Amino acid sequence: MNTPIRDFVEKYIASEAVRAHMPGHKGKTLLGCEQADITEIAGADSLYEASGIIKESEANASKLFECESFYSAEGSSLCIRAMLYLLKRQGVTRLIASRNAHKSFISGCALLDFSPIWLKASEYLSCGIDNCELSKLLLQSNEKTAVFITTPDYLGGCADIKAISALCKASGAYLCVDCAHGAYLKFLPESLYPTDLGADMCCSSAHKTLPVLTGGAYLHIASTAPKAFCENAKSALSLFGSTSPSYLILQSLDTANAYIANGYPERLSEFIIKINIAKGRLKDHGFVLCGSEPLKLTLKPKSYGYCGGELAKLLENAGIFPEFADSDYLVLMLTPENADSLDKIITALLSAERRQAIKDSAPDLCDCPYAISLREALFAESEIIKASQSLGRILAQFNIACPPAVPIAVCGERINEQALKCFEYYGIKEISVVKE
Ligand SMILES: Cc1ncc(COP(=O)(O)O)c(C=O)c1O
Structure with missing residues (x-):
């Protein structure tokens, strides 16, 4: 597979042209990568008005992913906001979402005035969805509805996209998937990629699971989705994106196409066999593992006598840094x-x-009710108070996240007793609330 963006930049570097254009380093090396860091000069195309080498490269990605592909040089975060905008343009007024949403989803909802209906969940980080509950919610209203789920989740759990998509289709709802952690799922012997399992749109962070520079991501739109999603995808991305997308990242996405086309599925399958053997060794030794996502190795170490942080320290001392x-x-x-x-x-x-098992566990989710909309809360006058004294107040900051960036509570929600327990467990000391 060709690499038009990388080839263009290589030729430009070889031409030793005078760079009377941005960036200010002029290709002179401080860090080592400056020569390849260009901007939209003649022939370099333009990400949000692509008609040349970027369009050609995106077409390569479309072939590999078997759906329309749009590059993001600003991660899945940008694609998530773009998807929300596309839903809004399509007349969606009701959004049902899984609770493990990333904070970019929350900020996007607040900016675009969605107040999502949360699906009940067992844990903040888990994508477990009760299909009966979803089915009931889908049937409860005639409003134009979309379902937004985040799968795979941070722990390696995977939702049943096929079943969820069937429910959405039966009720005429759109299905969007934050697949930030699953770009590689397309290249398993049997694809587990959302657009192959019935989703209308999804994003995936190429940089999280493929050999792509940080920031490289895709917005993917299924051939069965409304035409307007593709027609407006570029303007949706440019609405929230920088006017200076990184050409280093674009070259990286471009090069990944050739990497994938050149035997990646086979290399992936071989590696998954090795991981499965490694997971088996850990289980035999007494560790409890969770999640079905092939490339994640997730331990629940309390039954083995450790907190996650203690095991992370042990790895760090051996020169290994976990996610x-x-x-x-x-x-x-x-x-x-x-x-x-x-x-x-x-x-x-x-x-x-092995040590004695640790008995304590995370508190249940807080499930705070909305008092006002996310958008109203985001723009309301606010004050910072101690989290322990926030009972009954309305959250103003767009999201109180337990790491990694999943909301314990979102703006507009009224803080309840359970939220206080969660704040304490996750070490949240101060929060911003709407002024009374
Ligand atoms: C589930 C999930 N969605 C979205 C994102 C945002 O992705 P990006 O960092 O590519 O913007 C993340 C980042 O960690 C994530 O974990």
């Missing part, structure tokens, strides 16, 4: 590029001596 750890979980995100370090990781984990 995420909190009291209850340790999450490692692995890709075929880890093939040579997998043994080191497993050896380090197996070196942890």
